[in-house]
Amino acid sequence: MTADLPVRIVDGRVVTNPGIGPVAMLWLPLHGEVIAKIPPRKGNRGWLHETVGIRSPKLDDDRWKLPRSCLVRLVTAAIDRYGYIVLWRDMSKLSQCTRACLEATGVECQCSCLGAHHGQDAAGWFERVGDAVVAEQGEYTRTGVVYGPRGSDSNASVYDGELAGERYRVDPPGRRKWPTAARFMCASCMTAQASVWDHCHTHGFVRAPLCNRCNTRYWRGWRPQHGRATHGRNFDDSYYRWCPEHANQWRRCSA
Structure with missing residues (x-):
């Protein structure tokens, strides 16, 4: 049930269970930059620059304006940092997955699926949590989706340095x-x-x-x-x- 999910969208509001804490929220309009509202912390600018790889992150009041090309890196890094993110996305009512999208092996995606329908390598680091929320906004449709880390069907084992010495990456x-x-x-x-x-x-x-x-x-x-x-x-x-x-x-x- 939806109430059992750790982060969910209820009547347009983001609701989190106790112990989850604040999560990042991203908005991808039809055109222009990604708008990100992330929990205020010392070092956010450095995190966006060094970890996400954004050359000049711009802060406008309490929202960051970021290039669209950083979307997948930003989702991956924010999930590692906060556990979950909420992505609001505006798309044309004519938007649909093309053959190029269905056969793609990369994760950059300009259609409404955010790579969900791509090849096996495309959606390896995050997955949708719960159902998407859809609202009609006149000439476009707005969706709200909670993303979290991709799970595993295997039995969890004790970490033994499998990534020892690896540089942290989000690409x-x-x-x-x-x-x-x-x-x-x-x-x-x-x-x-x-x-x-x-x-x-x-x-x-x-x-x-x-x-x-x-x-x-x-x-x-x-x-x-x-x-x-x-x-x-x-x-x-x-x-x-x-x-x-x-x-x-x-x-x-x-x-």
């Missing part, structure tokens, strides 16, 4: 040979299946797969007003060691 070619995070148990709490790949923001290396709860542990603290429950006693940050520069950083700090 599809860079992730082509990566396993899904859901293949592993969360490297922090070890009680839940992982959903996203955590990375070291200082050095840019992949650290470990985490569940959404552990991934958002440090952003605003575990305060009830921010929708986060108290973390478990078995919270463990030893997965930081998977960044190859972690030990050197601590040696420099203690010198």
